Amino acid sequence: MTPELLAAGIRRAVIEQSRRANVGHIGSALSIADLLAALYAGPLAGGGDGPDRDRVVLSKGHAALALYAALELTGRLPCGSLDSYCADGSLLGVHPERELAGVDFSTGSLGQGLPMAAGAALAGRLQGSTRRTFAVVSDAELNEGSLWEAAMFAAHHRLARLVVLVDLNGQQALGRTADVLDLGDVRTRWEGFGWDAHDVDGHDTGALIAAIAGLALDGGLPHVLVARTTFGRGVSFMERQLEWHYLPMTEEHHRLALAELQGSA
Secondary structure: OOHHHHHHHHHHHHHHHHHHHOOOOHHHHHHOHHHHHHHHOOOOOOOOOOOOOOEEEEOOHHHHHHHHHHHHHOOOOOOOHHHHOOOOOOOOOOOOOOOOOOOOOOOOOOOOHHHHHHHHHHHHHHOOOOOOEEEEEEOHHHHOHHHHHHHHHHHHOOOOOEEEEEEEOOEEOOEEHHHHOOOOOHHHHHHHOOOEEEEEEOOOHHHHHHHHHOOOOOOOOOEEEEEEOOOOOOOOOOOOOHHHHOOOOOHHHHHHHHHHHHHHO
16 A cells, blocks of 8 residues: 555544544544554555564554554554444553554653653664664644653664654644744754754655655664644644644534545545
């Protein structure tokens, strides 16, 4: 499956399953569809489940539905698994649980994913493994001190096999990220913490895959792709609209969203 087709499939699944479960966090999941498609149809394509497999940490765990869709569409979860999203007794909850196949770390408390990823990257080095660790973080998480402590740790230990993708959509639950806590030039800030930082279009899967392929993974700095994205990408009435951080859909919203996604496929 091409990354473009995977991203389209992720978006359709997000709309279908969030409506079925009557659950929000839709805009956040749509925002990272291309980031996950670039990973799972790019560097993670064909990966097994052995100890040297690459690790993935979805630090913005409230967007887990997009991750579940990527896992099912690439065969890492059985077909039909998404139909249990948010059902009683299901492992497919609003936030990811490590007991679920394809999920390496339970997440949900914002600011904690990068510390986990840094630890995983250091563990890989100590084990003599060539595996990479990818972490998808929100720009709102850049408000968290724990994230920057982990960033300093990773730079100090030169964890060159750690790759962070920042979902820079400019929004968080209570407002525009710049209004809540303005971080200025995000790429420059990461560089100031000792990281190899790159700006990239977060909806261009080809550019994302190429950027990851071009990273130097031996003995240098950890890497961050500052991915400029649009909250709610793919559904016009959700794009850049704060209410779709939590708001569930009506049947009419669902119909309109699916029509838009099918029309753009």
